[in-house]
Amino acid sequence: MNVTDFRRRLRDWLDTHDLSPAADHSLDAQVAQLARVRRALWEADWMRYGWPAEVGGLGGGAVLRAVLGEEVARRGLAEPGIWSLVEVLVPTLIDYAPPALAADLVPRLLGGEEQWCQGFSEPGSGSDLASLSTRAVRDGEHWVVSGQKVWTSLAQYAARCVLLARTGGPGHAGLSAFLLDMDTPGITVRPLRTLHGVDEFAEVFLDGVRVPGDRLLGAPGDGWRLAMDLLPHERSTCFWHRIAHLHNRLDRLLADGCEPDADALGTVWLDLHTARCRSARTQRSLAADGRLGPETSVDKILLATAEQRLYDTARDLLPGTVELSDTGAWRTEYLYSRAATVYGGTAEIQRNIVARRLLDLGKE
Numbered sequence: 068m069n070v071t072d073f074r075r076r077l078r079d080w081l082d083t084h085d086l087s088p089a090a091d092h093s094l095d096a097q098v099a100q101l102a103r104v105r106r107a108l109w110e111a112d113w114m115r116y117g118w119p120a121e122v123g124g125l126g127g128g129a130v131l132r133a134v135l136g137e138e139v140a141r142r143g144l145a146e147p148g149i150w151s152l153v154e155v156l157v158p159t160l161i162d163y164a165p166p167a168l169a170a171d172l173v174p175r176l177l178g179g180e181e182q183w184c185q186g187f188s189e190p191g192s193g194s195d196l197a198s199l200s201t202r203a204v205r206d207g208e209h210w211v212v213s214g215q216k217v218w219t220s221l222a223q224y225a226a227r228c229v230l231l232a233r234t235g236g237p238g239h240a241g242l243s244a245f246l247l248d249m250d251t252p253g254i255t256v257r258p259l260r261t262l263h264g265v266d267e268f269a270e271v272f273l274d275g276v277r278v279p280g281d282r283l284l285g286a287p288g289d290g291w292r293l294a295m296d297l298l299p300h301e302r303s304t305c306f307w308h309r310i311a312h313l314h315n316r317l318d319r320l321l322a323d324g325c326e327p328d329a330d331a332l333g334t335v336w337l338d339l340h341t342a343r344c345r346s347a348r349t350q351r352s353l354a355a356d357g358r359l360g361p362e363t364s365v366d367k368i369l370l371a372t373a374e375q376r377l378y379d380t381a382r383d384l385l386p387g388t389v390e391l392s393d394t395g396a397w398r399t400e401y402l403y404s405r406a407a408t409v410y411g412g413t414a415e416i417q418r419n420i421v422a423r424r425l426l427d428l429g430k431e
């Protein structure tokens with residue numbers, strides 16, 4: 068199906084199937100709503116477009132997934148951050164998981180039956196991910212994993228975790244990746260409260276967790292390569308629908324009667340539009356090459372800049388709305404927007420990547 072037909076038919080379907088969320092904005096309600104929306108879209112086939120038949124998909128380009136995310140975001144059907152996780156994890160999982168495992172488990176995530184999480188960061192290893200110390204030791208047909216992860220988004224809801232652990236010596240080459248069942252004995256999840264008052268992420272403690280050998284993603288030592296394939300998705304493709312959400316918020320800012328500062332509002336629109344143009348280019352290059360790389364750090368910088376500018380402008384043009392309310396959406400979203408220059412790799416790290424890997428400016 069071409070993109071225009073897909074969008075038209077999807078809109079018709081969404082117009083006649085009410086998936087609007089309830090008024091409850093708690094994280095529990097958002098996660099339940101995400102599952103409800105995915106399930107309905109999967110059953111009606113919309114969630115299957117853009118994914119290969121091997122994982123229950125109907126094929127077609129990844130751009131169909133972007134269009135679906137955009138329509139979901141425009142109608143406010145699912146929280147855009149948690150909608151992203153599929154886009155972040157699944158392309159790489161399909162590339163690295165044993166085919167039977169991907170065929171069995173990926174449909175459960177796409178179809179809203181399960182939520183998953185990404186266990187990369189550790190207390191001492193965020194930007195310097197290659198220094199992580201969670202260890203996996205082979206024991207017959209199993210691996211035994213011990214260590215600690217942190218900032219693991221939605222770990223308390225997750226049935227599986229894409230986990231990075233050290234199976235060899237220090238540095239990149241000693242890392243491997245696993246798909247872990249979160250109900251395996253030895254896993255303890257402790258939710259952490261964010262600045263905006265939501266238990267969105269968690270500490271994950273791993274104590275002698277036995278992982279079957281067929282849960283290794285790729286070969287031993289492929290962990291860094293997997294991370295380098297996965298992170299560009301976290302830094303780009305999932306932004307297409309996030310930008311649609313941010314455009315909604317700009318419209319809401321005007322509807323809420325903000326001060327009519329044309330310069331400030333114009334700058335926000337321009338930043339959002341710049342991020343959207345860049346994102347369209349990334350969608351095109353994904354369609355052409357099937358791969359993404361360090362150039363996605365530009366998408367991440369533009370998205371974070373646009374998002375923070377939007378919420379800074381809301382704070383300035385709706386005086387008191389952010390500072391004086393404890394619970395309002397503008398305050399919550401303003402606080403969450405501070406995370407845009409941290410998650411998926413900080414703003415400084417993205418600029419280092421642009422300097423070193425795209426502009427070849429050397430280490431210093």
Ligand SMILES: Cc1cc2nc3c(=O)[nH]c(=O)nc-3n(C[C@H](O)[C@H](O)[C@H](O)COP(=O)(O)OP(=O)(O)OC[C@H]3O[C@@H](n4cnc5c(N)ncnc54)[C@H](O)[C@@H]3O)c2cc1C
Nearest residue numbers: 185186187188193194218219220406409410411412413415
């Ligand atoms: C909302 C949110 C959700 C997240 N979800 C997940 C998740 O699901 N799974 C997961 O694994 N992780 C997750 N993270 C963690 C995230 O990936 C890390 O926070 C991020 O990579 C930064 O690591 P850190 O927090 O350890 O900071 P650090 O690496 O300790 O950095 C601290 C400061 O030092 C700067 N810095 C560090 N190194 C350099 C350098 N070489 N050059 C210049 N400046 C440098 C950084 O830019 C930053 O300002 C999430 C984070 C947030 C905010």
